[in-house]
Amino acid sequence: MRSRSLRKVAVVGRGTAGSLAAASVSRLHPDDDHELHHIFDSRIPIIGVGEGSWPSLVQELQELTDLPHEAVQQRLKGTRKYGVAFEGWGRRDRDFTHYFTPQQVSYAYHLSADLLADLLHESTRARHIDAKVHRITRIDGGAQVEFEGRAPERYDLVFDARGFPRELDPGEHIDISFIPTDTAVIRRCPAIVEETQNGPVLQHTYTRAVARPHGWIFVIPLTVHTSYGYIFNRNVSSLEDVEADFDAFLDTDGVTEFEPRAVIPFPNFVHRRIYDGAVARIGNAAAFMEPLEATAIVSAQLQIRMVLFLRFNRPSEHLERDAPVVNRFLVDNMLRYGLFVGWHYSAGSRYDSEFWRYARDRAWPKHRTAADPEAVGCDALGKFDDMIGLLNRPVIDKADRDRMCAVPLTSYAQVSQGLGC
Ligand SMILES: Cc1cc2nc3c(=O)[nH]c(=O)nc-3n(C[C@H](O)[C@H](O)[C@H](O)COP(=O)(O)OP(=O)(O)OC[C@H]3O[C@@H](n4cnc5c(N)ncnc54)[C@H](O)[C@@H]3O)c2cc1C
Known part of the structure; x- marks a missing residue:
């Protein structure tokens, strides 16, 4: 049996x-007698933001929890996200919406990250181990996890979901700082969408992405609160200036009270080795880019599904040969997301401020060097250029309309129209 090479997973x-x-391991593993260890250090908090998603999560959560969509949405204190509403972006100074496709039909969730973790734990059958992991290393036929104060254990597969790397190392990480932001200020404000008594909120909602002089602000409506985040670059703008502009924005938005939640520095990167055959980096340990298009959860879904599909379905003798192919596929996809997100800055915004000049004129042009196929081992840049090329054609052939480069051609078309590029 193929899954025999996958008896013990961490x-x-x-x-x-x-x-x-x-x-996913609990629900999808074909053998009931597999062993799953879910390890975490309760002294290291989760990042706890991550409240926007893509439509594939709706289906995935239904499958993983075995609950109806309505129940999942209510458990998440969620709303239905039909897209992202951009305000003040691009050279046309025109607001526009990036809808999921098909427009007004396909929706994702705005969700509470804490409640999502709780919901998923109910669907997980695992031995829970509260311990600090010092090291995860590949060994013959698997991986070894070394703990603080416990004996090491050997596993057939380890998912490393320990969050952001402490620092970027050019040998290990592809630096994608053509994305010009690196810090978020998070505030929590009262809910603007009310929970209903007899079912999920059906109202169509959108993540607002509002251009501001120092970057942009997201507004995510849940039924328990509304999340606001100011995304900026700490080398270009001071925290005091950002907080002051945040106050001004909330004032004009009519928000009179808020709870300051966190100031979060973040890297923009893609790990060169997401999957090596025994260790699969997932989530913020594998790649990260600022949350403009909510690409983190959907990336984690892809990483997990891809690795599990392969390990459940391919005979183990192919494992060594498959690993670099899968790794290249995942790195390529993460870079495509990065290029799509960075491109949003290429036409500036309604503000001719230091931040927007930096973003448009200095950061974004670096994408060609950062994603050079020779340097990154895959051709995400070529595929991204192909999408932009398609948009510039007078007629798009029927055969090309379903093309994707991390996101569908319809997403590129809407953003390109909206930005005026
Ligand atoms: C401002 C901001 C907004 C965001 N908005 C969105 C969004 O709208 N949509 C979206 O998809 N994503 C968003 N994200 C991304 C979001 O962070 C991720 O989607 C998500 O939280 C994934 O985090 P993670 O599970 O990889 O890591 P974390 O949440 O950091 O979890 C790390 C886990 O590893 C454990 N751990 C760490 N080190 C050790 C160790 N040595 N030993 C044992 N355990 C350890 C910790 O205890 C913790 O449980 C946003 C991020 C930021 C910064």
């Missing part, structure tokens, strides 16, 4: 990525 980390992986 998931390290209990954030969104680790929780998704543990539930």
Whole structure:
């Protein structure tokens, strides 16, 4: 049996990525007698933001929890996200919406990250180990996890979902700082969408992405609260200036009270080795880019599904040969997301501020060097250029209309129209 090479699995980390992986192993493993260890250090908090998603999560959560969609949405204190509403982006100074396709039909969730983890834990059958992991290393035919204060254990597969790397190392990480932001200020405000008594909220909602002089602000409506985040670059703008502009924005939005939640620095990167045959990095440990298009949860879904599909379905003698192919596929996809997100800055915004000049004129042009196929070992840049090329054609052939480069051609077309590029 193929899954025999996958008797003992570990998931390290209990954030969104680790929780998704543990539930996926529990639900999808073909052998009931597999052993799953879900390891996390309760002294290291999860990042706890990550409230926007893509439509594939709706189906995935139904499958993983075995609950009806309505129940899942209510458990998540969620709303239905039909797209992202951009305000003040691009050279046309025109607001526009990036809808999921088909427009007004396909929806994702705005969700509470904490409640998502709780929901997934109910679908997970695992031995829980609260311990700090020092090291995860590949060994013959598997991986070894070394703990603080416990004996090491050997596993057939380890999902490493320990969150952001401490620092970027050019040998290990592809730096994608053509994305010009690196810090978020998070505030929590009262709900603007009310929970209903007899079912999920059906109202169509959108993540707002509002351009501001120092970056942009997201507004995510849940039924328990509304999340606001100011995304900026700490080398270009001071935290004081950002907080002051955040106050001004909330004031004009009519928000009179808020709870300051966190200031979160973040890297923009893709790990060069997401999967090596025994260790699969997932979530923020595998790649990260600022949350403009909510690409993190959907990336974790892809990483987990891809690795599990392969390990459940391919005979183990192919494992060594498959690993680099799968790794290249995942790196390529993460870079495509990065290029799609960075491109949003290419036409500036309604603000001719230091941040927007930096984003458009200095950061974004670096994407050609950062994603050079020679340097990254895959051709995400070529595929991205192909999408932009398609948009510039007078007629798009029927055969090309379903093309994707991380996201569908319809997403590129809507953003390109909206930005005026
Ligand atoms: C401002 C901001 C907004 C975001 N918005 C969105 C969004 O709208 N949509 C979206 O998809 N994503 C968003 N994200 C991304 C979001 O962070 C991820 O989707 C998600 O939280 C994945 O986190 P994670 O599980 O990889 O890591 P984390 O949440 O950081 O979890 C790490 C886990 O690993 C454990 N751990 C760490 N080190 C060790 C160790 N040595 N030993 C044992 N355990 C360890 C910790 O205890 C924890 O359980 C946003 C991110 C930021 C910064």
